[in-house]
Amino acid sequence: MKKLKSIMFVGTGSDVGKSMVNTGFCRIFKQDGYTPAPFKAQNMSLNSFATPEGFEIGRAQAVQAEACKLPCHTDMNPILLKPTNDKSSQVVLNGKPVGTQTAQEYFMGNNKAALFTEAINAFNRLEKQYNPIVLEGAGSISELNLKSRDITNMKMAVETDSVTYLVSDIDRGGVFASVFGSIYLLDDVERKQIKGILINKFRGDIKLFEEGRMILEDLTGVPVIGILPYFRDIHIEEEDSVSLEQKFKESRSNTINIAVVRLPRMANFTDFSVLEHDPRIHLYYTDQALEIEKADIVIIPGSKNTISDLAHLRKIGIASSIVRAQKDGKKVIGICGGYQMMGESISDPQGIEGDLPLISGLGLLPISTVIEDNKVTEQCQFKFKDYSNTCTGYEIHMGQTTLKHPENHLNILDNGKKDGYFLNENCWGSYIHGILDNSVVIQDLLKGFDTENINFDYNQFKEKQYDKLADAIRENVNMDLVYQHLNE
Incomplete structure (x- = not known):
């Protein structure tokens, strides 16, 4: 041509x-x-x-x-x-x-x-x-x-x-x-x-x-x-955070409410695009404590400045609401920076993210993270929990996370690397962006709710x-x- x-x-x-x-x-x-x-x-x-x-x-x-x-x-x-x-x-x-x-x-x-x-x-x-x-x-x-x-x-x-x-x-x-x-x-x-x-x-x-x-x-x-x-x-997946202003919604009755915690430096909110189009789910972004507590599932997203954003959650009272939601039996998951926040501590000895060298985490998972200047950026294939399905996603993060109980990892990558932490069916975290684009993960996340089993093919939807x-x-x-x- x-x-x-x-x-x-x-x-x-x-x-x-x-x-x-x-x-x-x-x-x-x-x-x-x-x-x-x-x-x-x-x-x-x-x-x-x-x-x-x-x-x-x-x-x-x-x-x-x-x-x-x-x-x-x-x-x-x-x-x-x-x-x-x-x-x-x-x-x-x-x-x-x-x-x-x-x-x-x-x-x-x-x-x-x-x-x-x-x-x-x-x-x-x-x-x-x-x-x-x-x-x-x-x-x-x-x-x-x-x-x-x-x-x-x-x-x-x-x-x-x-x-x-x-x-x-x-x-x-x-x-x-x-x-x-x-x-x-x-x-x-x-x-x-x-x-x-x-x-x-x-x-x-x-x-x-x-x-x-x-x-x-x-x-x-x-x-x-x-x-x-x-x-x-x-x-079409939107990149500009301006679009999020239209997604500040509240919980609804007669549906599965999933609240994404709104962070000042939220990164990769496209992780949740798939949830916006699943007919079983009502997704909303919020920084209001009451709306966090109304949710059936709470997701802590990624962040470009994890320590600063965690300090912000404490300042506005959201941190305690997330912990309370988990204690009340709600599902709480974290992705990337959100996963780091769910741990016991995050340290930044080199001052990469700012002036705060150490902050206590939410204490939901027995893990600790050290922010390092080596940045992981890679696509990956993995097995989620004990499912046989091959899932895909990608990692972009700075920091190494140590598990007190390494056997409780969430995922196994095809290169043998282990990712995330599985506490129980209602509480887990992962470094993998795009983890929710895999239907097996969504089906697992919605287990326990009175809803039909829909195999929503997100890639086909995007095409x-x-x-x-x-x-x-x-x-x-x-x-x-x-x-x-x-x-x-």
């Missing part, structure tokens, strides 16, 4: 739907016989994923790779920033952590040229293997105070000569000002790179925006390639969602124009 130009989706702001659009186009190009691959030069997220080689990238690019039916690779996201607190982030370069920097150090330092070179090298390696490369920007393209040091948006678009489309969220209002302003604030070279506008999250009859389309085209001089509706029945997203984009976007741009 003819080689297409690369395509890029940039935004008027954060959470306008760039990742979703990018994912949909990845699947469209795959359906049309091309060999697409996703790319985002720099991502900032606490949701990450382990590549088959044992490196770390942003979860969104792993999802987009899945839409392309590809194994993910660090070249798809060469730079990942993982916030450790409000001012600092761990910098992951080509899949491995290279240190922690404050925002001032990262954005104002002189290392951006070197990082941009790394990003371009990653892009070039991808472009030799795949066609087209589907690039994603970050946040707004017109943050003037940061623009000269921005290596993710228009600088990348110009360098790669990508066909670039500006995505705007009409649901939040101000679409005319945000689109016109974003394009107007670009320089001439950057402005020429913008080939079209894509309006996202439109509610109601799209035909009613026909005048709006013409106004935008007159204002900007570029075509509106499509207007996407506000999707209610398409479910259907990618196809539905591709269909919706085809229906509402001028794909002939897109392909015309890509072939120019």
Whole structure:
């Protein structure tokens, strides 16, 4: 097939739907016989994923790779920033952590040229293997105070000569000002790179925006390639924690209530996406003690700063609620940082997470953890409890956990390594992200509840969602124009 130009989706702001659009186009190009691959030069997220080689990238690019039916690779996201607190982030370069920097150090330092070179090298390696490369920007393209040091948006678009489309969220209002302003604030070279506008999250009859389309085209001089509706029945894993604000829910009657403890530095909340779609379950995120106590099952998720988040749970009274829930016979499980919190202590002798060298755990499991600078990042296959099913997941953590009773491990990995701790049917923890994506684990978790046995195939569900997203984009976007741009 003819080689297409690369395509890029940039935004008027954060959470306008760039990742979703990018994912949909990845699947469209795959359906049309091309060999697409996703790319985002720099991502900032606490949701990450382990590549088959044992490196770390942003979860969104792993999802987009899945839409392309590809194994993910660090070249798809060469730079990942993982916030450790409000001012600092761990910098992951080509899949491995290279240190922690404050925002001032990262954005104002002189290392951006070197990082941009790394990003371009990653892009070039991808472009030799795949066609087209589907690039994603970050946040707004017109943050003037940061623009000269921005290596993710228009600088990348110009360098790669990508066909670039500006995505705007009409649901939040101000679409005319945000689109016109974003394009107007670009320089001439950057402005020429913008080939079209894509309006996202439109509610109601799209035909009613026909005048709006013409106004935008007159204002900007570029075509509106499509207007996407506000999707209610398409479910793609979301990376941005902004989406969690819509998931602060309360318990419900006549269902199995599962509460995920809301942490300030919660990581990999995509671990629980499968639970949102299981009809037997009502999942909600909460930092309210009463809602913790109402839950049938309490899950403590991963954290980028386990010690600080555990101290926060004590401060707001959640820690005692979790312990009380376990004593009252509720099921309590922990994943990664949540597993560490369930132990007797967490120590940080090197000060990797902060100034607190030691904190007492929740005391639910007879384990202790030492935070170390060696970071485990690997995909894994394992046997859960004593089941014969082969399960899959991935590990991303810093810290070694010691079990007082090693024979009480939860999982055995295919390499012989043991993982987690099994106290009883109502209390266990594991380092493995994605453990709940395995149906045998869900069935085990729901044992004891009066519910039918449903074998929910999450991977099959995700495949259907990618196809539905591709269909919706085809229906509402001028794909002939897109392909015309890509072939120019």
